[in-house]
Amino acid sequence: MSQVIVYDSPDRSVEDVTNDIRSKFPSVEVLKVAPRRMHLRAPREVFLDLCKFMKDDLSFEHNSCVTPVDYMDHFTVVYHISSWTNHIMAEVQVDLPRDDPTVDSITPLWGGANWHEREAYDLMGVVFKGHPDLRRIMLPEEFRFHPLRKDFTVGRRV
Amino acid sequence: MPSDEMWINMGPQHPFNHGLWNLRVKLKGETITQAEPIIGYLHRGWEKMVENRTYSQIVPLADRLCYGSSLSWNHLYCLTAEKLFGIEAPERAKYIRVAVLELQRITSHLTWLMAVGTDLGSYTIMTWSIRERELFLDLLCKLSGARMTYNYCRIGGVRNDFPENYERDVNRTLDEFERRLRDLESLMDENEPFLMRTVGIGKMDGKTAMNLGLTGPIMRASGVDMDLRRLDPYEVYEDMKFEICTHTDGDVYARYRVRMDEMRESMKIVRQAMAEAPSGPIRVKAPRCPPKGNAVCHVEDPRGESLMYMVSDGTERPYRLKVRSPNFVNLSASPPMLLGFKISDVPAIMGVMDMCIGETDR
Amino acid sequence: MDIDLSFNAMTMTAKQFGEMTKTLVRETMVATGGKKVIDKITAPIWSWGQRNSVYPLHFGIACCALEMAAAGGPRYDVERLGIVFRSSPRQSDVLLLNGWISAKIRPSLKALYEQMPSPKWVVAMGECTISGGPWYDAYNVIQGADTFIPVDVYVPGCPSRPEAMIQAFNMLNKKLTAENRGSFLDD
Incomplete structure (x- = not known):
């Protein structure tokens, strides 16, 4: 049948890729660049465009993880997006205000983010705009709160 | 003959699903037209709970994330914590970890084979792979004192060195297992019903698989040479000589083949790591509280890419600990594999996924 | 037991008849003490059968x-x-x-x-x-x-x-x- 897709040596270096992002999106802040790692912070307005650019032009093929973090005064959604071609894992942080935790969904780009975003909605209450099927996934539908938020305190359940 | 469409619930208690989850399938006649996995039956709030535990208390809890391959989760947690603390395990500990991780990979694949055996109607496959698995459980039991949840890795190394004559025992077991693996393979590769139920079922090509976030043996069976042991090496995998097993067909049979080949490669790695392990300390002391910041780490679990993201606020408890389970994503990608196949193919397609709901639901 | 019914045995359905005979036998056995005797003899046999074939449900949780x-x-x-x-x-x-x-x-x-x-x-x-x-x-x-x-x-x-x-x-x-x-x- 088809050939095996092999990723031998990286096509482009991390610095190269970072410079591309810097020149295309001046509003994206580069936090740290390390071998095989790239840490970015993007405003939520340009986030979806950044992802499109990363997927189409920088060959980031794989969405590893979507992590919402509750910092009490704001939410941060951390995306881990990997490029097997360039051997890079990018970490994109998007800050959201506490009273309006809405961000664009990346499920249309990477299908692997589907359940991660549902889980983030379920446990943290972050709303993803454009998600095809944003429902609770872990907890029963009748749950009325988002347990991973810091203001939800755990009591012993009997 | 025209027939109405109907929804069927397979689960939460169903002989084909190993673990508690529910697969809702919509059937037209016997053909699946829509599928929807429902999970959450084992959700216990792991990520919330660990926010109330100190860093060293989480090590045994990480074991219980996935009981089929507890050591790889244990190791992933320790690796991420080490990154956060800014320490590094000594060289000998790294070799020990690699050897033990590969033993765990073989055990996990045998557990998977056991499940597939019952699903595909061959009880012999199940009993034989349980028999083989016990050999490795004995080895790991000798090392750590537990059969399944080992609690072996520590932040900054491993708990104890190899016991006496361990290398000899491991080599003997591997020699014996190599012979028995051939028997096991002949049990399936020369079995016409097994081939009929696996070849050409649940096809998925590499590009789709990549977009859906599949990782691990399922991804490699679709003809993508993706293994984090190579692409993003951790511990001492850079120095190990092994091949990444791939297959181009992308069907159930290919996934089964990839896992069987992987066991052989794992045996190679175990032998190498045991022979090349340098002498020296096995553990460094970790501080109680890490500095503020975050750390991320991903490793190649027997099931795929598992990732942990840890945020610290400078106290002795993590502020946030997120787990990316490979099965969680693999399961979300299962509906496209099921569409168009018959309902009797469901156990074959979902069986080779190697379901472990403990890590999927967390 | 509704004793009157026994006279209408011919007009009963099979189900009703079965029900009636069952109750009749049962009540007779209990009243005469026969049930106690038979229970004493059969209980060890039942128990032997039960304890040698405990079938658990194949239900794996974690x-x-x-x-x-x-x-x-x-x-x-x-x-x-x-x-x-x-x-x-x-x-x-x-x-x-x-x-x-x-x-x-x-x-x-x-x-x-x-x-x-x-x-x-x-x-x-x-x-x-x-x-x-x-x-x-x-x-x-x-x-x-x-x-x-x-x-x-x-x-x-x-x-x-x-x-x-x-x-x-x-x-x-x-x-x-x-x-x-x-x-x-x-x-």
Whole structure:
């Protein structure tokens, strides 16, 4: 049948890729660049465009993880997006205000983010705009709160 | 003959699903037209709970994330914590970890084979792979004192060195297992019903698989040479000589083949790591509280890419600990594999996924 | 028993007739003390049959389920003790709980227990089913199976070894012997 897709040596270096992002999106802040790692912070307005650019032009093929973090005064959604071609894992942080935790969904780009975003909605209450099927996934539908938020305190359940 | 469409619930208690989850399938006649996995039956709030535990208390809890391959989760947690603390395990500990991780990979694949055996109607496959698995459980039991949840890795190394004559025992077991693996393979590769139920079922090509976030043996069976042991090496995998097993067909049979080949490669790695392990300390002391910041780490679990993201606020408890389970994503990608196949193919397609709901639901 | 009905035996349906004869035999046996005698003779036989064929439900929840599977394997081989795993709750006698119970699975578990025909027993295997175990402060875990179904045997361990599971079934065996339950014409 088809050939095996092999990723031998990286096509482009991390610095190269970072410079591309810097020149295309001046509003994206580069936090740290390390071998095989790239840490970015993007405003939520340009986030979806950044992802499109990363997927189409920088060959980031794989969405590893979507992590919402509750910092009490704001939410941060951390995306881990990997490029097997360039051997890079990018970490994109998007800050959201506490009273309006809405961000664009990346499920249309990477299908692997589907359940991660549902889980983030379920446990943290972050709303993803454009998600095809944003429902609770872990907890029963009748749950009325988002347990991973810091203001939800755990009591012993009997 | 025209027939109405109907929804069927397979689960939460169903002989084909190993673990508690529910697969809702919509059937037209016997053909699946829509599928929807429902999970959450084992959700216990792991990520919330660990926010109330100190860093060293989480090590045994990480074991219980996935009981089929507890050591790889244990190791992933320790690796991420080490990154956060800014320490590094000594060289000998790294070799020990690699050897033990590969033993765990073989055990996990045998557990998977056991499940597939019952699903595909061959009880012999199940009993034989349980028999083989016990050999490795004995080895790991000798090392750590537990059969399944080992609690072996520590932040900054491993708990104890190899016991006496361990290398000899491991080599003997591997020699014996190599012979028995051939028997096991002949049990399936020369079995016409097994081939009929696996070849050409649940096809998925590499590009789709990549977009859906599949990782691990399922991804490699679709003809993508993706293994984090190579692409993003951790511990001492850079120095190990092994091949990444791939297959181009992308069907159930290919996934089964990839896992069987992987066991052989794992045996190679175990032998190498045991022979090349340098002498020296096995553990460094970790501080109680890490500095503020975050750390991320991903490793190649027997099931795929598992990732942990840890945020610290400078106290002795993590502020946030997120787990990316490979099965969680693999399961979300299962509906496209099921569409168009018959309902009797469901156990074959979902069986080779190697379901472990403990890590999927967390 | 409605004695009058016995005179209308000819006009009864088969079902009604069966019902009537059953009640008639039963009440006669109870009234004459024959039931007691027969029960005394048959109870050990019933109990022997019961304790040598305890069929647990093939129901894996979490970690201990793997030990349950290992117990079914060649090394421990519980089938020699008459412990055969059945896939349907209608065919099983023992509900073997092996893992933590979340709020989402609790109703289904209750339903499974209710679907099992009587007499039935419950074995709680592992810390999670006994008391919540390591998840004592989790928001979604029920703190012990005995909060909603009666449990007969507790097996400690996290996860408990197959030997412990076998011992639990031996204890259940003793319990069945001591109960000496079994009756001709059920109570």
